[in-house]
Amino acid sequence: MSLARFVPLAAVLCIAAPAVAQPVKPFSLAALKAAQARGQSVLIDVYAPWCPICRAQAPTIDAMATDPAYAKLQILRLDYDHQTAEKKALGVSRQSTLIAFQGAKETGRVVGITDPAQIRELAINALR
Structure with a gap:
């Protein structure tokens, strides 16, 4: 068989591949403003490593970052302990x-929820 038979199939597979979710990225006001200027959906996770609630939220947020259903959602993680000016800017x-x-x-804001369904609903509201 010639290689030419496989090239069109490879091209179709690349084009038809599902959208891949984006990893959680560090928060910056520049990243937020750029995403907003593109009209993109954004979820900001205000995280502190010592916070048990933050640690309980993280598996759901990290799972959404790799879930193709949330591929159009930009997730930005703000460092609660070190990004004081950014916290103030966001209230x-x-x-x-x-x-x-x-x-x-802004489509929603919650504090202290750990229920995966509620976290996903917050993100889905941003994607609508």
């Missing part, structure tokens, strides 16, 4: 805060 006073945006519009 965040507590760790374990999750903030969802659709473009520049």
Whole structure:
């Protein structure tokens, strides 16, 4: 068989591949503003490594980052202990805060929830 028979199939497979979710990225105001300017959905995870609620939220958020259903969601993790100016700009006073945006519009904000269904619902509202 000639290699030419396989090339079109390879091209189709590449084009038809499902969208791949994006990894959780470090938060920066520049990254948030860029995503908002593109009209992208964003979930901000205000995380502190010493916070038991943050650690309970993390598996759900990390799973969403690799789930193709959330491929259009940009997840940004804000370091609660070191990003003081960024917390102030977002009006965040507590760790374990999750903030969802659709473009520049805030679509939801919760503090201290660990229920995976509620976290996913917050993200889905940003994707609508």
